[in-house]
Amino acid sequence: MKQTILIVEDEQRLANLHRDYLQQAGFATECLEDGLLVTARVRESLPALILLDLMLPGKDGLDICKEIRKFSAVPIIMVTARVEEIDRLLGLEFGADDYICKPFSPREVVARVKAVLRRSATLQDDSTxxxxxxxxxxxxxxxxxxxxxxxxxxxxxxxxxxxxxxxxxxxxxxxxxxxxxxxxxxxxxxxxxxxxxxxxxxxxxxxxxxxxxxxxxxxxxx
The missing domain is CATH 1.10.10.10 (Winged helix-like DNA-binding domain superfamily/Winged helix DNA-binding domain)
Known part of the structure; x- marks a missing residue:
């Protein structure tokens, strides 16, 4: 069964780009553009990883990340145009596993997704x-x-x-x-x-x- 990547991005062009490259890499994908829908969706069915934009309509990506961390350790990669160090640190403190700053190549996103999933798999192996x-x-x-x-x-x-x-x-x-x-x-x-x-x-x-x-x-x- 393919691993599902939840893409949370309100820029349709960018969301489609993520979707196409991740599907080519062998992943299943699902897209959301409204920040208010994300936490309920994750509670309903846990994805393998969340690609989470910082600036979203309805609810900020940092708040979403913080909410999810109250009940799940699902891997989260923050995606943002903010490059200030304080935002990067804040994103990681709220529980993000990685942080990608725009602009970036779609191949970099796929590589980061695979790397975070590998680390997550190692953690699951440690469950013995x-x-x-x-x-x-x-x-x-x-x-x-x-x-x-x-x-x-x-x-x-x-x-x-x-x-x-x-x-x-x-x-x-x-x-x-x-x-x-x-x-x-x-x-x-x-x-x-x-x-x-x-x-x-x-x-x-x-x-x-x-x-x-x-x-x-x-x-x-x-």
């Missing part, structure tokens, strides 16, 4: 070591169930979704406490400490959550 059931908030490590609180499960899920990527305390708090409650940044440290202790009880010789001094935390599977 760590499996996360997000519907039941159930985590198993090497076949053994981890007794995690809801916050600990969310922390592990967020970090494991981006192996090797460093997330700072603010990024983790924004993802976990999206109701904007006031939380001390050291609260994250406390949750990480408990999470590590529970992981260590199952795999005492393997460390998967690493501290990066002065920056934050990252997940790396063995």
């Amino acid at each position: 070591f760590l499996h996360l059931d997000e519907e039941r908030y159930l985590a198993t490590l090497q076949g053994q169930v981890l007794d995690l609180s809801a916050v600990e499960f969310q922390l592990l899920s967020i970090l494991a979704a981006k192996p090797g990527r460093i997330l700072n305390r603010d990024q983790l708090m924004d993802r976990i406490y999206n109701d904007r409650r006031i939380v001390c940044d050291r609260t994250i440290d406390s949750h990480i400490k408990k999470l590590r202790r529970k992981i260590s009880a199952v795999t005492p010789d393997i460390e998967v959550i690493h501290s990066v001094y002065g920056v934050g935390y990252k997940y790396e599977a063995p």
